[in-house]
Each structure stands twice: as C-alpha cells, then as structure tokens.
Amino acid sequence: MIQIKLKDGSVREYQEGVTVLDVAKDISPGLARATLAGEWNGKVVDIRKKIDEDGTLNLLTFEEEQGKKAFWHTSSHIMAQAVKHLFPKARLAIGPAIDNGFYYDFDVDKPFSTEDLEDIEKEMAQIVKENLELDRFELPRQDAIQYMEEREEPYKVELIRDLPEDAVISFYRQGDFTDLCAGPHIASTGSVKAIRLLSVAGAYWRGSEKNKMLQRIYGITFPKKSQLKEYMNRLEEARKRDHRKIGKELDLFSIQEEGPGFPFFHPKGMILRNQLEDFWRKEHGKRGYQEIRTPMILNRDLWIRSGHWDHYKDNMYFTKIDGEDYAIKPMNCPGSMLLYKRKIYSYRDLPVRMAELGLVHRHELSGTLHGLMRVRCFTQDDAHIFMLPEQVRDEIIGVIDLVDYFYKVFGFRYHVELSTKPEDSMGSAEDWDRATNALKEALEIKGLDYRINEGDGAFYGPKIDFHLEDCIGRTWQCGTIQLDFQMPERFDLTYVGPDGEKHRPVMIHRVVFGSIERFIAILTEQFAGAFPVWISPVQVKFLSITNRSDDTINKMMEDFGKDGIRTESDLRNEKIGYKIREARMEKVPYMLVVGDKEVENGTVSVRSRSKGDLGTMKPEDFKARIEKEISKKTLD
C-alpha cells in the first residue's frame, strides 16, 4: 500500500499502480469527470499515470492552467483526427495547447477555407459524440520511426529523430487516430462540449521562413457551452475596444495608404499626445532629467561606430546627402552619445540624465503593421543616464519607481521580465554578467517578481521590460531599462574622476511609455475611448436647448477656456436627446445642458459620462469640481 497526500491535506491509502484517475474516482465521480490531468510531486502528469510510491497529488481541472492545457491538447488531437477524416492526404506537423486554446499545423495541397473549418468543426463534434477513450503507449525509437514512416508522416519522423537519446517516445490513440505526443491528455473525447475553430493562418514548419509554409488552424474548446459563449463575448468586447476602430470614431488618428505604418495624428489625437508629453516633461524635470533633441538624420559613420550598421541595418532607412550616406535614426542613443561628448564631465556631474522624446523610424515587415501598436515611425520617450559604476543600482531603482508611478496614474497593473544575452550581441561574457546582475539586484531590492527571458536582450545589453496588463487581461510591453556597457566604449565616453584621470561611465537606456503611439493605443483600448478627464481631448461639451442660450454658452466657453479647460459646444437646432446621444458617443466626460432655466438662474445642468444626470450647479462649482479631477488625474 502507498500513501497519497491530496491538495486538502488529507492522506489516502491505495494499492501500488493506482492511477491518477482512480484516485479521482475514489473521491467522487463528479471530480473524476472534471479531472483533466494530475500534478504528481509538483510535476504535471497524465491521468493514466500509475503511482507506485508515496507522494503528493493534485487533481487538475479546467480551473487550473495545466488542466486547461491538457484539455486543449486533446482538443487539438480531435481536430487533427477530424482533418484526417476529411482530408486523408493532410500531413501532421505539431498541435500544441496555447494560452487561449490550441492549434494544429497541417501540410495540405490546398489551404483551408472557412467552409472547411465548419466541416471540420462538425466532424469534431462527431468524434466528441463517440466519446473515444484515449490510450497511451510507448515505442522504442526505431519502431516509432517505422510506425510514422508507414503512416507517411514525414514531420513526425523528423520530430522523433530530433528527440534526445534517452527520451521516452509516447503515443496517444483515440479511435482510428494516433499521434506522437508527450501528453498529458484527458480521459476521453466526450468532455469537449463546446468547439469553435477561430482562424486559419500560414505558419512555417518550426517557425523558420526557410521551411515550408504549413496551414495552421486555431481553435478553442470548453467543457461547458456557456464558457464558449463567455469567451466569444470577451473577443467581441476586445473588438469593440480596438484602438483602430475607436481612433477612427473619435477622430484621433489615421493611417493613409500613402504612408503604411506612418500614422497621422488628428487634432484630438494631438491633444492626447500633448497631455501625455506635458505630464512626461513635468515628471522628468522633477527627477533631474534634462531634455534634449537630436537630429533625425545622421551620417553613416555614426551608425557604424554605434554598431547599428552591423546589428540593425535591416531595420533602418537610408538616404544620400551630397553623395554621402546617411541613415534615418532607428534609435536615439547615438545622438545622445555625441551630446555627452560635447564637453568634459566631472565625476561630480554624474549621473547625467538626458531625456529625449525622439521620433525614430524602423523598417518593419509589412505584415506586422498593426494600427498604432506596430508602426514604422514612433516617438520613444527615451532617456540615457550616464553614471558612475557605483550609481547603477540606485539609478535603476529610480527608473523602476518612475515607471511604477506612471503606470499607476493610468490604473495599469504590470509585470516585469528580465531579458538576457541574445545570440547576435556585442561585448564580453563578463560584461554581460555584470550588467545582468546589476539589473537583478535592483529588482530584488524593489521586491519585484520577475520572469527571465533567456536570449531576449538587445544586442548591446540585458534589459528589464515592463509589461502592462489592460482591463481585459492582455499584456503590452511598454517600459524598458537596458544596461549598456558597449556604447560608452564605442564612443569613448569618459568622465574625470577624483584622481584627475579619465574613467568610463556606465550608461542605461530607458523608456517609460515605450512608444507614445503604442501607449495611446493601449490607453484607448483600456478606457474604450472614455479617457480620464485630464487627457480627454474634449473635457466639457455645452449643449443648448434652444438658440436663446447661445450667448450664455459662448461666454461660459470663453471663461472655461481661460482656465485651460477644453470645451466644445453643440448649438445646433436639434433636440437635447439627440445632442446628448452624440456627446455620449464621443465619450465626452461632462455635458453641460444650458436652457432657459439655467440662463435665468445662472446655473448649468451637469451630466456625467459615467454617472448620468448630476443636477444643476453654479458654473464656478462645476469648474472647481472638474479642475480638481484634472489636477488629481482622477480615473472614473
């Protein structure tokens, strides 16, 4: 007999060889149905796993991440089985579970159409109805290869060949379908109650464009129909908040055919930008940053010296001036280097914090462009901090605090990632270690949890990335802090130390918004266009009932304008309900209705975007209220 400790702390005794599923059945049939995978001594295991020793077992359901993954992994097998039924010549590549559902890559002669997806969905429903049990078996390497060769699955053969020597090669079989798979998988196909295939896309075999393009089908499944409905609603909500849609509706920005990836900012979008930039300037001024501006076009030699020519050329735009080669800046750092070098710094001057709202141009592949999120020119809220080696930690902490402050103003949650040395990089391994450790140390002092992204650093140094979480759970990379021991070397930056000798300063690159354009896109989606009052392009809209109040409204607008409140008026000969409807669709925070009554009493009737009718008040009182919200940057 063996002893198994469960999540709730209880311990149960079983015969050796009991499976995860047996334990679940023993507890309750309901739990057995809900159990999708197990966690045995901290490792995710298949529900068919035989247990031969004492240990701790967690039963994973759809509520747990790993339970979901098993459910979706099996769903991908069901999809592959359906595709094999309908398209026997399709060759199988890979089909994993992903964060939201699963996909499977197929090699087919003809791409799948939307009608094909419907047919596949129906076939999947049929497989689910048959409630096929999955069983797992293992084969030695040679037999496994032969098995897949017989089935004419060249991709599977390649996968098996690439498995490490000592790997257990396991297969899962459900009815007439067998797939090479490490698992885990759920017990049978019957628990998949709701299926939706979402899209087809091309995807390279093993993600490399040198390989053949396969057809990838994305899908999602759930144990309950209602969960699928909820998921589809969430997708719908995301579509409604799409910054491209809202940006058009609210007349914030556009991208014209004449400039793919080069956005145009409209008057109202400019107000947003300017508010963000004003805020940024003020906060950076407070923290000892000096603002600079460097040219957009600089000589090729500079880019060779900075290393961009070798490491970033494919993303750069070039031009010729008087027969000389110039590049349009993809980053602001080389310009800042030149400014640092314009004079001699003493150790007493450091740290020097040079900030620049710099417009950079980068050639991005046409297929990756996406509204303001992915563009070919954008404004980085950049800064380069030059410092003594012993100042590194505190400077990084200063930036972490600044980023934290900025994100909280907008009500964002975020998480942090640390990226280490990539393959294509400059500098010695020791420099990289030193830099990486400095970043780690700062994070640990701040008590921030972080994830490590191996090999994801910039070519000149490791970095900390800040990922914003928006209100529907998506994340966006915005702020970064990148340590750079290379650039000071390349540009021979120096400061004069207490010993009168020249020394090498350390430098960090950092951004808070990341890209102003992307940040505006994120804000738009976060607030669904209903921006906080302090950045709203229009803060107050005056609505008249009849043209008898036009003069009063015009006077009030002038008065509000003097105090820096952004107003508009709707004096058209329309009904008040119609004007309110329009102002609401424009997401204006406050509507002030002024009719005969208000003119007579010297009041305004206030209607808030979020709270509805607030009754009448004196214009001064309303002004005090909104001014307070603006200065406090209230989120509503």
Next chain:
RNA sequence: GCCAAUAUAGCUCAGCUGGCAGAGCAGCAGUUUCGUAAACUGCAGGUCAAGGGUUCGAAUCCCUUUAUUGGCUCCA
C-alpha cells in the same frame, strides 16, 4: 517579407449564378425652438483601391500592383 481573406459614398454596410450603383447615418437646404441616448421633408454625394485582361457587356470572372485584416517571423 511569407500564407490566407478583404477593399463599393465621409462612416457602417447591401449589391446572388456578369445586364443602368443602392440603403442608413453623417453633410447641405428648408420646416420645427423642442429639457436628458436619434424631429420631419428635400438635395447632393461614387474612376466600385489602382492597372491590365476575358466578354456584346465587369463592382461582379481572371492576372498584376497597393493597402488593410488574421496569423508566421520580428519588436517599442
């Protein structure tokens, strides 16, 4: 860049197997001066993304290009 889909009025969209280019909203003109999410009538608005081809005839079928969308890859 690669795979697929899409492109019709300022916006949202209809236009089926080829046969005179349509609607709603917005705009303009008039009527209505109205109290918290759409008053009424009329007018105007188009090189159907661009170019080529098939056809008696193309928004519609074919090809090329451009852009957009969803992915792959890449990244702020």
